[in-house]
Amino acid sequence: xxxxxxxxxxxxxxxxxxxxxxxxxxxxxxxxxxxxxxxxxxxxxxxxxxxxxxxxxxxxxxxxxxxxxxxxxxxxxxxxxxxxxxxxxxxxxxxxxxxxxxxxxxxxxxxxx
Amino acid sequence: xxxxxxxxxxxxxxxxxxxxxxxxxxxxxxxxxxxxxxxxxxxxxxxxxxxxxxxxxxxxxxxxxxxxxxxxxxxxxxxxxxxxxxxxxxxxxxxxxxxxxxxxxxxxxxxx
Numbered sequence: 001x002x003x004x005x006x007x008x009x010x011x012x013x014x015x016x017x018x019x020x021x022x023x024x025x026x027x028x029x030x031x032x033x034x035x036x037x038x039x040x041x042x043x044x045x046x047x048x049x050x051x052x053x054x055x056x057x058x059x060x061x062x063x064x065x066x067x068x069x070x071x072x073x074x075x076x077x078x079x080x081x082x083x084x085x086x087x088x089x090x091x092x093x094x095x096x097x098x099x100x101x102x103x104x105x106x107x108x109x110x111x112x113x
Numbered sequence: 114x115x116x117x118x119x120x121x122x123x124x125x126x127x128x129x130x131x132x133x134x135x136x137x138x139x140x141x142x143x144x145x146x147x148x149x150x151x152x153x154x155x156x157x158x159x160x161x162x163x164x165x166x167x168x169x170x171x172x173x174x175x176x177x178x179x180x181x182x183x184x185x186x187x188x189x190x191x192x193x194x195x196x197x198x199x200x201x202x203x204x205x206x207x208x209x210x211x212x213x214x215x216x217x218x219x220x221x222x223x224x225x
Binding site for chain 2: 098
């Protein structure tokens with residue numbers, strides 16, 4: 001069974017640009033969550049999608065947004081990039097969220113110059 | 114607001130030693146607690162998931178316990194090996210916010 005995949009694996013952008021990251025969950029998983037990992041703040045929850053609906057949102061500015069498609073694939077978008085957005089962005093999938101085990105992808109390393 | 118703390122922040126042990134990693138959390142209203150390992154620059158690998166109604170889970174040389182009333186979990190690694198070197202993270206999913214809160218991790222080094 002294929003794991004969670006994320007594309008691209010690495011990105012370099014400049015301040016003010018926007019970026020879109022993609023996540024394909026494990027087959028049969030309907031919940032996708034996104035996290036930001038930085039050395040200073042650790043792992044922080046961005047948002048969770050379930051059946052194309054945002055079910056929960058972390059404490060991030062509106063520049064961070066996401067969506068989920070009918071096949072459960074998810075994208076997150078960051079607009080007007082700032083230097084502080086440089087991070088490893090991880091997505092995780094689970095069958096339905098809540099009490100289920102979460103499985104993480106390899107992450108997308110975003111560098112903002 | 115759920116706060117998750119992991120102690121120690123770093124640990125170095127000789128190969129073959131048994132060790133315990135600690136995780137504490139402030140809000141006991143949780144769905145579950147999950148332990149992960151993360152290798153440098155990589156994603157998280159799930160090790161063990163403990164539901165709120167369970168006391169412990171075992172997988173190979175790993176054993177995780179959960180004491181919800183005291184807000185504590187431990188991850189026991191038996192007969193450590195150099196391949197166990199990684200950062201170990203615990204995360205709790207809380208009823209109130211239904212998000213996953215992570216500790217800062219314990220960086221483990223097992224010396225040959």
